[in-house]
Amino acid sequence: xxxxxxxxxxxxxxxxxxxxxxxxxxxxxxxxxxxxxxxxxxxxxxxxxxxxxxxxxxxxxxxxxxxxxxxxxxxxxxxxxxxxxxxxxxxxxxxxxxxxxxxxxxxxxxxxxxxxxxxxxxxxxxxxxxxxxxxxxxxxxxxxxxxxxxxxxxxxxxxxxxxxxxxxxxxxxxxxxxxxxxxxxxxxxxxxxxxxxxxxxxxxxxxxxxxxxxxxxxxxxxxxxxxxxxxxxxxxxxxxxxxxxxxxxxxxxxxxxxxxxxxxxxxxxxxxxxxxxxxxxxxxxxxxxxxxxxxxxxxxxxxx
Amino acid sequence: xxxxxxxxxxxxxxxxxxxxxxxxxxxxxxxxxxxxxxxxxxxxxxxxxxxxxxxxxxxxxxxxxxxxxxxxxxxxxxxxxxxxxxxxxxxxxxxxxxxxxxxxxxxxxxxxxxxxxxxxxxxxxxxxxxxxxxxxxxxxxxxxxxxxxxxxxxxxxxxxxxxxxxxxxxxxxxxxxxxxxxxxxxxxxxxxxxxxxxxxxxxxxxxxxxxxxxxxxxxxxxxxxxxxxxxxxxxxxxxxxxxxxxxxxxxxxxxxxxxxxxxxxxxxxxxxxxxx
Numbered sequence: 001x002x003x004x005x006x007x008x009x010x011x012x013x014x015x016x017x018x019x020x021x022x023x024x025x026x027x028x029x030x031x032x033x034x035x036x037x038x039x040x041x042x043x044x045x046x047x048x049x050x051x052x053x054x055x056x057x058x059x060x061x062x063x064x065x066x067x068x069x070x071x072x073x074x075x076x077x078x079x080x081x082x083x084x085x086x087x088x089x090x091x092x093x094x095x096x097x098x099x100x101x102x103x104x105x106x107x108x109x110x111x112x113x114x115x116x117x118x119x120x121x122x123x124x125x126x127x128x129x130x131x132x133x134x135x136x137x138x139x140x141x142x143x144x145x146x147x148x149x150x151x152x153x154x155x156x157x158x159x160x161x162x163x164x165x166x167x168x169x170x171x172x173x174x175x176x177x178x179x180x181x182x183x184x185x186x187x188x189x190x191x192x193x194x195x196x197x198x199x200x201x202x203x204x205x206x207x208x209x210x211x212x213x214x215x216x217x218x219x220x221x222x223x224x225x226x227x228x229x230x231x232x233x234x235x236x237x238x239x240x241x242x243x244x245x246x247x248x249x250x251x252x253x254x255x256x257x258x259x260x261x262x263x264x265x266x267x268x269x270x271x272x273x274x275x276x277x278x279x280x281x282x283x284x285x286x287x288x289x290x291x292x293x294x295x296x297x298x299x300x301x302x303x304x
Numbered sequence: 305x306x307x308x309x310x311x312x313x314x315x316x317x318x319x320x321x322x323x324x325x326x327x328x329x330x331x332x333x334x335x336x337x338x339x340x341x342x343x344x345x346x347x348x349x350x351x352x353x354x355x356x357x358x359x360x361x362x363x364x365x366x367x368x369x370x371x372x373x374x375x376x377x378x379x380x381x382x383x384x385x386x387x388x389x390x391x392x393x394x395x396x397x398x399x400x401x402x403x404x405x406x407x408x409x410x411x412x413x414x415x416x417x418x419x420x421x422x423x424x425x426x427x428x429x430x431x432x433x434x435x436x437x438x439x440x441x442x443x444x445x446x447x448x449x450x451x452x453x454x455x456x457x458x459x460x461x462x463x464x465x466x467x468x469x470x471x472x473x474x475x476x477x478x479x480x481x482x483x484x485x486x487x488x489x490x491x492x493x494x495x496x497x498x499x500x501x502x503x504x505x506x507x508x509x510x511x512x513x514x515x516x517x518x519x520x521x522x523x524x525x526x527x528x529x530x531x532x533x534x535x536x537x538x539x540x541x542x543x544x545x546x547x548x549x550x551x552x553x554x555x556x557x558x559x560x561x562x563x564x565x566x567x568x569x570x571x572x573x574x575x576x577x578x579x580x
Contacts, residue, residue, distance in 0.1 A: 019483040020404050027395035027454050028410070034432070034451030035417050041428035052431060100322070108316050116566060117323040120330070123562040123569075125512035127530040128555045131537050131547070132333055141544065143332045146349045177329070185570055209311070240423040241514045245534060259423045266427030267519055279424040290419040294412070301463075 042283070045276035052272045064277035075278065077253045078261040081168055082237075085257055089236035093176050094228050097183025102213075104184070105191045115188070119181035126178065130245025133174035137161050161247055164254035171246050171255050178242070179235065183228050190224030191217070223300065230293045237286055258282045337361070337548035344544050357545060361553065364536070364546040370553060372525060373532030380442055380449075380528060381510045388450040389457060389502055393495065396461035397487045401473050411462065417455030422448075423515050430519040440523040448516055453509070457502055464498045465491060501568040508558045508569075529554045 014022070046064055050057035068075040100118055104111050121129065136143045137160040145157045160170040194217050202212050240259050243249060249256040249264065258278060266275025332349060338356040339347070364370070398404060399411050422429070429448055430439075438444030468491065476486045492499075514530040521527055524535070533554045540546055562569055 014482060014484070016402070016483065020398050020402050023394040023398040023402070023483060023487065024404070024410075027391040027458065028414075030391065030447060030451045031414060031417060031454045034429070034448040035420065035422070035425075035454075036413075038422075038425040038428035038432055039420060041432065042425055045428060052427065100319075103315050103319050106312060106315060108312065108319070114319055114323050116563070117327050119570075120327070120559065120562070123508050123512075123558050124555050125514065125530050125533075125558065127512075127514045127534055128551055131533055131551050132329055134537070135336070135544065135547065135551075136329060136332065138544075141344055143329070143349045150348070177326070189570075234419055234421065238421040238423050241530075244514070244518075245537070259421065262424055263426050263515075267430065272427050272431070275427050279427070282421070282424050286419065286421060290416070294415055294419070297415075298412070 039283075042276045042279045045272050046280045048273050048276075050272040051270045052266065053270070057272075060273070064273040065281075068274060068277050068281070072274070074253050074256060074261060078249075078256040078258050078278075081254070081256055082258045084168065085172065085239065086233065086236045088172055089175070089179075089239075090229055090232050092172075093179040094183045094225075094232050096176065096180040097185075097228070098187050100180065100184040101187030101191055102217075105188060115184070118184055121178045122181040122185075124178070126241035127245045129174055129178050130242045133171075133177075134161065134246050137170060162251055164250075164252045167247055167251060168255045171242060174246065175239070175242055179232070183232065186228050186231070187221070187224060190221050193224075194220040226293075226296070230289060233289055234286065237282060333548050333551055336544055337552050339545055341543075341545060360545040360549040364540075364549040364553065367540065367546065368532055368536040368550050369524070369527075370529075370532065370550070373527050373529045376442075376521075376526055377511060377528040380446060381507060383442070384446045384449045384453070384510050385503060385506045387446075388453045389499060389506060391450065392454050392457035392502075393461050393492060393499065394487060395454070396458045397465055397491050398483070399458065400462045400465035401468070401470065401486075401491075402483060411458075414455050414458050417452070418459060420452075422452050426515060426519045429516065433520050438520075440521060440526050442526075445517055445520045448520070449510060449513065452516075453506060457506070460502060461495060461498060464495055468494065497568075500565075504561060504565045504569045507561055511558050 045057070047059060047061055048057040049060045049063075104115050104118075108114070124132075137145075139145060139157075139159045139162070144160060148154065148156050158166055161167050198216050199212055202216050207215070238259060239257055240263065243255055243257055243260045247255040249260055259282060262275045262278040262282065264275075265278060266272045269275075335350065335353065336344060337360055338358070339353045339360075340357045343351075343353055343357075395414075399407050404410070433439055433444045433448070436444070438447075472490065473483075473486055476490065477483075481489075512530060513528075514534070517528050517531055521531060527535070533550055536550045537547060
């Protein structure tokens with residue numbers, strides 16, 4: 001029975017179309033104006049020359065893209081760093097999260113407290129994580145170098161955020177600390193869907209722990225693994241706060257990432273054209289991941 | 305007497321050591337925040353402060369202008385979270401229970417928003433908010449926050465509302481209720497558990513947000529806590545005790561909320577991502 005028709009004819013009342021507008025309108029308006037519009041605007045700005053303030057922006061075709069691809073050395077540095085960052089982000093925090101989830105899915109004393117401890121960094125503001133780790137990496141009084149000294153490993157002591165060969169990885173360690181708990185929670189949710197009766201049956205048939213894991217648990221986690229990998233991928237493209245807070249992209253651009261370089265071009269160097277072109281490149285890469293993923297989600301939801 | 309399972313004992317030991325490692329940064333920050341400068345230079349990292357230097361907190365609070373940034377964060381969060389969630393719930397109801405032409409397209413368009421990295425859109429967001437004359441205003445930051453909160457919340461709540469039988473809505477419509485009443489009287493109370501989870505999640509996200517606030521709130525009188533902390537780090541980086549006190553004060557509200565509402569929090573997080 002069509003809901004839209006049922007409310008329409010009564011006088012002095014809002015018709016169903018109006019009710020739909022009232023319910024759906026405000027959210028769509030906010031989303032359309034403050035999320036979709038900037039999204040379209042960044043594409044428009046990527047073919048313009050504009051300083052962000054003057055009333056006139058000039059159309060210059062693909063010159064911004066030509067510039068970032070051929071003349072902007074920092075772009076390729078940021079690109080390379082972003083590739084490293086993304087590969088590490090997809091591999092390491094999910095792997096740690098997976099291991100933690102497997103362990104904390106067992107019946108262990110105090111496992112809820114343990115889960116909470118691993119998860120706690122996820123809810124801390126990324127900018128506070130950056131500040132914390134900057135202090136921990138302090139060359140003289142920070143915990144990292146102090147503990148290395150105590151352990152007799154003075155030769156490993158570095159200026160963690162000041163040396164361009166190690167800075168990116170030092171920032172990444174802080175990122176792992178912050179994000180592994182997120183993957184853990186998603187995997188725990190996935191594990192709670194693994195059928196206990198199936199595991200019990202496998203055990204009764206004489207399967208050992210490794211076999212149960214390999215043939216029962218792992219196949220049931222297929223979709224969870226996809227979700228965690230895609231979310232880790234997308235979150236890695238979003239990385240901004242932690243770089244801003246720890247290194248500002250330095251030293252010598254060694255921790256520069258694409259999202260941060262887009263921001264720097266636009267908001268610090270007042271070159272909205274170049275900044276937007278970088279943003280468009282990153283959005284295109286994101287779309288390559290997101291569109292197939294959304295299709296997959298949609299299919300799964302239709303099946304459910 | 306049952307034989308101990310050595311596999312589980314070993315596993316437990318490893319996990320406890322790992323957890324200790326995981327919380328060590330918090331312990332270090334907390335200890336440093338209670339040490340005087342002299343103690344930081346002289347003692348080892350995990351040494352307890354002889355006399356807790358609570359004055360670090362008082363001084364950081366004053367020098368970092370925490371009273372103002374704290375208030376700004378509270379105002380923005382307390383408006384954004386309930387308002388944003390109400391708008392999302394209304395939209396989710398319409399998409400789940402009403403027959404609207406093209407609603408699947410609308411839903412897909414919203415779903416796409418969960419994946420847009422807004423960190424890439426800071427410049428056009430700035431120029432948009434600037435053209436509306438809303439730079440350095442609460443409204444100027446709350447509206448984009450709502451816009452980028454809508455997709456995930458609509459996604460979760462629509463899933464929730466879809467599982468309510470359509471017959472219920474249809475029966476109420478036959479009794480003469482309209483959709484607004486049905487939403488308000490039936491669906492909103494029904495979705496309280498899901499809403500609770502989203503409130504907690506959104507509270508933490510809003511409280512912690514940095515990048516958008518950075519470009520929109522440029523006047524230090526309007527700064528939120530994360531911006532205040534960043535500036536404090538820039539100005540007083542070598543006042544280690546106070547810097548760490550500032551970190552603790554920034555982090556504590558979200559940590560407390562999380563520890564109290566843990567159960568809901570995880571529910572909200574996994575509702576959208578993992579379900580079979």
